Amino acid sequence: MEPSKNPLSLHLRIRDGLSRIAMVMRVDDWNAAKTTALNPTQFAILSLLAARARTGLAVKEIAAHLGVSQPTATDSINALERKGYLRKTPDPRDGRAVSIGLTPEGSEALLAGKAEDGLAAQAVEALDGGEQEDLLLCLIKMIRHLQERDAIPVQRMCVTCRFFSPYAHSDSERPHHCHFVDAPFGQSELRVDCQDHHEADPAARAAAWTAFKAGLTDPHSQSGKE
Structure with missing residues (x-):
């Protein structure tokens, strides 16, 4: 029997284990986002941009890193901009594009959402x-x-x-x-x-x-x- 067809194969059991961890991480993401009245995609954008404070990212880069469509990323970016959490500036790499960066208010919202370790972090610490x-x-x-x-x-x-x-x-x-x-x-x-x-x-x-x-x-x- 091929390993991919065998429910007891090692790699399938590892995938099953990773899927359980991924489920807990999604719950953590929802809980962190709720504390700031955001959805998980919006909160993930803040987290992504916080790690790239020096340069910012283009919309297509944000979409690629989060694995979402550009329209989905654009909607979330616009919602965050209305809240004052993001700012758009001309992208020095492409005059037709904009670079997205965090505002101080966006950084504060991100810190509020990450005030406590989630369940996945506690599992790693174990x-x-x-x-x-x-x-x-x-x-x-x-x-x-x-x-x-x-x-x-x-x-x-x-x-x-x-x-x-x-x-x-x-x-x-x-x-x-x-x-x-x-x-x-x-x-x-x-x-x-x-x-x-x-x-x-x-x-x-x-x-x-x-x-x-x-x-x-x-x-x-x-x-x-x-």
């Missing part, structure tokens, strides 16, 4: 440090897989950044190096969304990923250490 690190590494692998197949927009992860050097140091606690801040860092500090991210070219990105994966299997096999 894991010990090693389990959290392992989960982070698994998520990074899954996100990269989706990104490389154009299933999701480019994610601002360390492993796709031109400043990232995997296993550049012999220190097992801080094996990686970030050339942006010129400092070593550890596995638990790997970022999924970094505002200082600069996407590496495809060849460099592939080489870094190959070295990163090899180091996960055998950190001592990596060359180029101090």
Whole structure:
């Protein structure tokens, strides 16, 4: 029997588990949004823009990151603008477009909605440090897989950044190096969304990923250490 047809197959049980977590996260999103009299899409837009305060995003970028249609994104953006939570400015990258950014009032609304940890955050906190690190590494692998197949927009992860050097140091606690801040860092500090991210070219990105994966299997096999 093919694994995809077998209800007891490991990958289907993992998918089932992820779907339960996703359900709880949707509940968390609704609860956070309700505290600010917003819907989850509007609240997600605030969260997305808060992480991109330096540059803002175009409407099509917001829609792509949230996995919604441009008309849906536009309706939510307009509603948030009427509330004074967003502002539109000319997009320096495209004279015909606008860049969407948070206002101070939008930032305050976002903070009010995130005042308490949701159930999903509490579930993560129930894991010990090693389990959290392992989960982070698994998520990074899954996100990269989706990104490389154009299933999701480019994610601002360390492993796709031109400043990232995997296993550049012999220190097992801080094996990686970030050339942006010129400092070593550890596995638990790997970022999924970094505002200082600069996407590496495809060849460099592939080489870094190959070295990163090899180091996960055998950190001592990596060359180029101090």
